[in-house]
Amino acid sequence: MSANNPDRGDAAKPQRMVIVGGSSGIGRATAEAAVAAGLGVMLVARDASKLARVADELGGVPWASVDMTDQSAVAKWTETLDAFDHLVITAASSSHGRFADMPLSDVRRMFDGKFFGPYAVAQACLPRIIAGGSITFFSGVLSRRPGLNCSGLGAVNSAVEGLTRALALELGPRIRVNCISPGMVRTEVYAGMPDDARQAMFRSTGESLPLGRVGEAREIAHAVLFAATNTFLTGQVLDVDGGHMIRQYATR
């Protein structure tokens, strides 16, 4: 995959990618893939010590500790940024629960952590993203393939996908906007679960999929690089999900 965008005036210069969520899971795998493809990378997340460690492991890439749900912190950070090509936002927070019991405050927190955070970051970064650049958001299969006790998360994912299409229209032709919708992927997001339960969940979800397994972060990273660098792709939601959208109906 070329690290050069033919639409840029300075095509000789490596493209630069800012990855919000770059210290873990899919964001980290995207950073690894981007570095390997010759892009310049900046990692953003909250935990500074984790960021410093991952940045070091990636050969000393720059990083910034920013909580994307804190609008003034986001504004302050973007003031320090040079122009760059690609914004990728994998950062998110999510929670599950029965619709009947789930407190509205939890759902609002999830919208802050997976919709308004990315919205604010994209808006604040806009003046820094060069013509020919891109924004890649993240949703998830629950937007169109609901699961029990996941109504709030499904709604957030749908909102992210709607925002993607609207921004692709509004920001084109200068900037392309796409969204990756992963299926279940083995990342640190499940680190809080007991080992046995996590493995059982990966196994049973994997068995329900045409590809017979859950995904790996590098497989999603591959799609992020494609979305960011393909110069004729915009307004798309890419399902990178092992066939989750066409899987057999689950039994209750």
Ligand SMILES: NC(=O)c1ccc[n+]([C@@H]2O[C@H](COP(=O)([O-])OP(=O)(O)OC[C@H]3O[C@@H](n4cnc5c(N)ncnc54)[C@H](OP(=O)(O)O)[C@@H]3O)[C@@H](O)[C@H]2O)c1
């Ligand atoms: N893994 C899956 O099975 C799966 C399935 C469907 C959809 N997705 C979606 O794919 C995306 C990536 O998931 P993942 O599994 O890679 O997650 P992950 O491993 O938990 O990584 C999340 C990253 O985001 C950062 N982050 C979280 N909240 C933040 C905030 N408020 N401000 C700045 N940084 C923040 C985290 O670092 P700090 O905590 O240090 O901030 C971390 O670097 C998410 O949108 C997720 O919903 C994942």
